[in-house]
Amino acid sequence: MSKDMKTQLIERGVSQKQLALIRQHSNDAQQYVVDKKMTFGQAVDKLAKAVGPLVTPKNLKLIKTAFDMTTEPKVKYLEGGLLDSAQTSREASKILSTLISAGQFLSEAGILGKKPNPVEIGQLFGINISLKPDDLEELKSMPAVIGSDLLFPGVTPSKDEPVDFEGVAYSTLLGHAPNSVRLPFGVGGLRYDKEWNYQMTLAPYTQEKIDEDKRVYPGTATLYLMLQNLDSLGGLPLLSALYQGNPEAFAKLQGFLQAVKGDDTTIKDKANLCALYIPSQKETEEVISHGIQLQGNGSNGLFVPLYRAYHSPSDVYRKFLHLMQFLKQGNTKMAGVVVNSLPNPGTVYNFNGVFHLPWVQELQYLTDGLIGKIHGKDGIYAVRFGIGDYRGSKEFQVYHLGNNGYAIKSVGYTDPEFTDNPTSKFLIKSEFDGFLDALQTQGFLSFMDKGGEIYG
C-alpha cells in the first residue's frame, strides 16, 4: 500500500529526499506510540522520571504528592479515527499541567497586583493537595523549568492494529481522506472526536481552559483576571499607568474586554480537516485552466491565513502578557500597539484544533521537510481544510501553483466523513476576495458555521 502511494507521489514530482524525510519522521514518531494497556501507575512513574532532573527536590515532592493523591482515573477512548491520545499518560500529564498552570496563573496575577491565596488557587485549578503559602512560590517556578514539552501524552492506535505512520503520511499528502490528525508529526487530517472538538469565543474558551482543561497558555490568567475585574480595570496598578499614559489604548482595551465578556458563542459537534497534499498533474491542469492567478509567486508559502483561522488562541493570550510586559517597562506606546493588534472580539476559536501542530516544542523537528516545504512538479502543492458535522461537510482546497499564483476550490460533501459524492466549484476572483474577507473578519470556523458561503 505504502509502496503504491510512494510511487504516486514520485510521479507527482515529490523528490526522493522528501520521501526519505517522511520515512525518517515516521520511524522517529514510533517512539510516541504508547501501548493501550499502559496503567496509570506506569504513566505516572514515567513522567516523574522525566521531570525529576529538571525540578528542585521540593518541587518534585509536591508533584509526587499530587500524583499519590490521585485515584486511578477511569480511562475512556473517544476517537473513531486511526489514533487516539494515550489516555493514561494524558491523565498523568494533566495532573502535572494543573500544577504548571497554577504556577503560571500566580505569576501573572502578581504582575496585575493580585495575590490569590492557597485555598483560592487550589479551588480554581482543582488541585488535590492542601497547598501551603510556601508551595505557591514552588508552583511559580514550574512553568519555566518544565514548560509543556513533557506533556505530550503520545498516541495509541484506536483499533487493535498497528498504524503505519509512513502510509498515513503518504495518504494524506495524496489527498486521501479520512486520515487521523493524531500523528506526532503534522501533516494534518480529519479530526474525529466531535465530543472534544468544538469552537467558542474567547471568554468561554478562557473559562473552559481553566475549569476543564487545566492547561493554560501564557497570558490566559491575565485575560481571565482582567475579565473578572472589568469594572475596576483602571484600579489595577499597571493598567492605571496605561490609562494615564495612553488613554486611547486603555479605552480600546476596555471596549475589547466588554465585547469579549458579552459573547459566549459555542459551536459543537464538528469534525475538522486540515491537510497538505500534492495535486495530480490532471488536477493541476484543471486548476490552471480556470486562470485564477492571485499572487505573483505562489511557491512562497501558505496564503490563506490559517494561522489565525485555525490556531488555538494561545497567540491572543500571549498578547495580554506582552501588554503587561510593556507596561512594566513604562512602554505605553508599544502597549498601545498590542491593544491595536487584538483580534475581532467575535472571533471563534477551536478547542482541540487540527492545525494545532506540532503538539509540543520537542516534536517540532518532526515537521521539518513536511509542512510548507513539500512541492510537487513546478512547486505545486495544496492545502485542504474544512469542517463537517452530521449534515455534511465543506472543504476548501487552496492550490499553490508555483509561479502561476493560487487557485481555490470549494468542495461540498454529503457525507460528514469526507467520503462520498463530492461536488466542487472553483471560486472566481470576487468570491475569493469575499472568502478571504470573511476569514479575516469572522475567523474560519465562525465563517464555516454560518454555512461557509462565500457571498449572499
Next chain:
Amino acid sequence: MAEGSLTGIPASPGYFIGKGYVVPKSEISTFQPPYEPYVLVTRTTDPDYFALMYQAGAIVTEIGGAAAHAAIVARELGKPSVVTVPNATQILGGKMVTVNGTSGEVSYKEYQEPKTPSETIINENKCPSIMTWRKIKEYYGDRGG
C-alpha cells in the same frame, strides 16, 4: 559596506522600503517604535515579537523557512518578509532597507532623513484582501509603484 544587496528565502510577498531596526529579544519590551513603519531585522522571531511585527512594514530574519514563525505571521499580517538572510542583523541596522518578499532580495543603502514623514512609506503588497494597500509617493530612487 554602505550599499549592497542580500538574498534570502522569500517568505511573504510584497515590497517595502524603510529604515532597518535590529531588535534583539532582550530589547523587545523597551523598544520605542519610530513614527514611520520600519523594517524589523532579527536573528529569528517568536511569539514575543508579535507587537513589533504588527507595527513593522516588513520583517527580515537570519534563519527560518517558509513555515517559520516569521513567515507564517508575516503572511497573516500581509507584510513582506524574507527569511534566511545571512548577516542581516550585522548589516541592516540603521540602513534604508528595501525588502522584496516576492523575490527574496533585500537591498540596503545609507539612510537619509526623509523630507516629510509620509514620503518614506512604500508598501505594495499584492495580497489585496489581507491588508489595506498603501502606496505613497516614492522617496527613494525609481522603485515602487
